[in-house]
Amino acid sequence: MINHDLESGLVNRVITRFPPEPNGYLHIGHAKSICVNFGLAEQYAGACNLRFDDTNPEKEDEEYVNAIIEDVRWLGFEWQGDVCYASDYFDQLYSWAQYLINECKAYVCELNAEDMRDYRGTLTEPGKNSPYRERPATESLRLLEEMKSGQIEEGRMTLRAKIDMASPNINMRDPVMYRIKKMAHQRTGDLWNIYPSYDFAHGQEDAIEGISHSICTLEFAANRPLYDWFIANLPVPSEPRQYEFGRLNLNYTVTSKRKLKQLVDENYVEGWDDPRMPTISGLRRRGVSPRAIRSFCDSLAVAKTDGVVDMAQFEHFIRDDLNTNASRAMCVINPLLVTLSNYAADKTERFIVPGHPNRDDLPERTLPFGHQLYIDRNDFSEDTSLSRKKFKRLVIGDYVRLRSAYIIRADKVVRDAAGEIIEIVGSIVEDTVGKDAPEGIRPRGVIHWVSATDSADCTVKLYDRLFNKAAPDAGEQSFLEHINPNSLTVIEGCMVEQGLANASAGDHYQFEREGYFTRDSQSDSLVFNCTIGLRDTWKT
RNA sequence: UGGGGCGUCGCCAAGUGGUUAAGGCACCGGGUUUUGAUCCCGGCAUCGGAGGUUCGAAUCCUCCCGCCCCAGCCA
Numbered sequence: 001m002i003n004h005d006l007e008s009g010l011v012n013r014v015i016t017r018f019p020p021e022p023n024g025y026l027h028i029g030h031a032k033s034i035c036v037n038f039g040l041a042e043q044y045a046g047a048c049n050l051r052f053d054d055t056n057p058e059k060e061d062e063e064y065v066n067a068i069i070e071d072v073r074w075l076g077f078e079w080q081g082d083v084c085y086a087s088d089y090f091d092q093l094y095s096w097a098q099y100l101i102n103e104c105k106a107y108v109c110e111l112n113a114e115d116m117r118d119y120r121g122t123l124t125e126p127g128k129n130s131p132y133r134e135r136p137a138t139e140s141l142r143l144l145e146e147m148k149s150g151q152i153e154e155g156r157m158t159l160r161a162k163i164d165m166a167s168p169n170i171n172m173r174d175p176v177m178y179r180i181k182k183m184a185h186q187r188t189g190d191l192w193n194i195y196p197s198y199d200f201a202h203g204q205e206d207a208i209e210g211i212s213h214s215i216c217t218l219e220f221a222a223n224r225p226l227y228d229w230f231i232a233n234l235p236v237p238s239e240p241r242q243y244e245f246g247r248l249n250l251n252y253t254v255t256s257k258r259k260l261k262q263l264v265d266e267n268y269v270e271g272w273d274d275p276r277m278p279t280i281s282g283l284r285r286r287g288v289s290p291r292a293i294r295s296f297c298d299s300l301a302v303a304k305t306d307g308v309v310d311m312a313q314f315e316h317f318i319r320d321d322l323n324t325n326a327s328r329a330m331c332v333i334n335p336l337l338v339t340l341s342n343y344a345a346d347k348t349e350r351f352i353v354p355g356h357p358n359r360d361d362l363p364e365r366t367l368p369f370g371h372q373l374y375i376d377r378n379d380f381s382e383d384t385s386l387s388r389k390k391f392k393r394l395v396i397g398d399y400v401r402l403r404s405a406y407i408i409r410a411d412k413v414v415r416d417a418a419g420e421i422i423e424i425v426g427s428i429v430e431d432t433v434g435k436d437a438p439e440g441i442r443p444r445g446v447i448h449w450v451s452a453t454d455s456a457d458c459t460v461k462l463y464d465r466l467f468n469k470a471a472p473d474a475g476e477q478s479f480l481e482h483i484n485p486n487s488l489t490v491i492e493g494c495m496v497e498q499g500l501a502n503a504s505a506g507d508h509y510q511f512e513r514e515g516y517f518t519r520d521s522q523s524d525s526l527v528f529n530c531t532i533g534l535r536d537t538w539k540t
Numbered sequence: 541u542g543g544g545g546c547g548u549c550g551c552c553a554a555g556u557g558g559u560u561a562a563g564g565c566a567c568c569g570g571g572u573u574u575u576g577a578u579c580c581c582g583g584c585a586u587c588g589g590a591g592g593u594u595c596g597a598a599u600c601c602u603c604c605c606g607c608c609c610c611a612g613c614c615a
Binding site for chain 1: 543544550565566578609614
């Protein structure tokens with residue numbers, strides 16, 4: 001990459017940083033940034049800092065700081081030294097502001113927000129100099145001190161950099177360095193009544209930490225000249241450089257903290273960690289592993305194009321990881337009782353089966369088998385005219401293989417008063433466990449099952465995409481108009497094999513023929529979240 | 541409109557003068573399979589447009605078209 005060139009001379013060690021503002025939870029978009037920053041540091045044997053860009057107490061909160069730390073750690077990354085905070089540099093930043101005033105490169109401006117906008121000009125017209133621009137340094141110094149100590153009302157004054165009001169780059173038209181906010185900061189308390197702006201803070205934070213490559217997203221490209229201006233005009237300890245790359249956009253979801261916060265605040269979802277959320281915590285609760293997230297991010301290009309990645313690409317990496325790492329299990333989501341007439345009611349067997357079809361390092365499991373079991377209602381059809389090719393499941397008079405167990409035949413159905421099928425009576429084919437079907441018997445397919453007496457009751461939560469429009473943000477309507485009303489399906493009364501009765505959140509399973517699941521971390525009872533279904537190419 | 545950035549298969553993308561224009565996702569065929577999964581094999585673009593330079597261009601030049609970002613005392 002671009003770094004390679006710089007490796008040959010410009011910098012001797014790659015130091016990057018991941019600098020979130022603690023104003024929300026991390027989401028999949030941040031995961032890319034995290035992977036890029038930590039990944040580059042690792043690749044070049046450098047280091048990466050975790051730094052909170054906490055320059056605006058209005059939107060920030062301790063809760064977010066903790067959640068972010070947890071998420072980065074969960075993703076498996078280690079930052080250099082202690083966690084850094086922009087607020088740790090407030091004193092340094094303040095003295096640099098004084099320095100610029102003394103250099104006649106900054107001044108306290110008394111234009112209100114509206115007038116400042118007018119003076120700034122437009123995209124096509126240059127701005128006008130503020131009437132306070134040539135104020136003596138001593139006066140600005142005094143005023144800044146008063147702003148700091150709380151003697152000036154909010155909105156009355158700002159400290160601005162004196163650059164060029166006619167610059168074609170609007171960011172260079174005397175940008176605000178400090179604004180008054182008489183608000184307690186989550187870390188510095190009531191110490192400050194003024195807070196530095198992003199532009200005045202970010203590059204200097206990088207310089208203080210010795211960051212070599214300050215990597216951010218494309219929308220900051222126009223801020224780069226300003227970033228460079230501060231670095232060039234201040235006695236900073238190092239000269240970091242900013243590089244931009246395209247942020248990750250995924251279709252069928254939103255990745256804007258503002259919108260995610262709205263979904264949470266207005267109760268469209270259960271919280272930041274709702275399994276339908278694209279947040280790191282939501283994905284974790286959903287059952288997506290850090291490994292899947294990292295491989296997905298690694299598959300993404302670090303380029304200047306701003307495209308929209310197909311959710312299917314992310315899903316591929318989720319499945320890819322789970323397929324190779326998740327233990328197999330059987331869970332009947334829609335139980336239908338099957339009674340085996342030729343299998344003694346008091347007889348039971350226990351089949352020892354592999355935890356994974358091609359990994360013997362995963363523990364084996366035990367499947368109790370008996371006179372009665374459950375299969376899924378969808379695995380039985382009364383329509384015996386369905387061809388074997390079209391319906392590879394159970395029909396009256398035909399055979400099917402019970403996964404890892406016997407081949408059985410369905411003999412008749414039992415109905416309740418309402419005519420609803422409540423039971424299938426069938427029979428096993430002797431001596432077919434672990435063996436090929438005997439001559440003359442051809443099972444239509446393989447279905448999953450669970451012992452009727454020796455299995456655990458559970459609830460399964462199935463998720464669909466949160467939005468039913470590929471680009472929820474696009475168009476006139478609010479993204480809220482495109483929320484999928486059926487994004488969550490709760491199914492109670494499911495039966496899972498006994499061995500999973502004490503499954504824990506963070507363990508991943510493939511419920512064979514259904515999908516990948518993990519135990520929900522927020523429920524006391526046995527609840528499984530469907531991470532993602534199996535790929536299904538079955539054409540109906 | 542001023543400034544900045546970007547346009548290669550349905551999607552994400554390699555590629556910076558000579559390649560049959562990588563790869564992944566998706567999709568479509570076929571094979572294996574006690575998961576209609578996995579796995580395996582095969583198929584799938586002339587590079588935003590128009591000119592030009594060159595023996596030769598996605599790669600260089602010109603013009604045009606389109607998309608994104610910047611006018612917060614947000615980041």
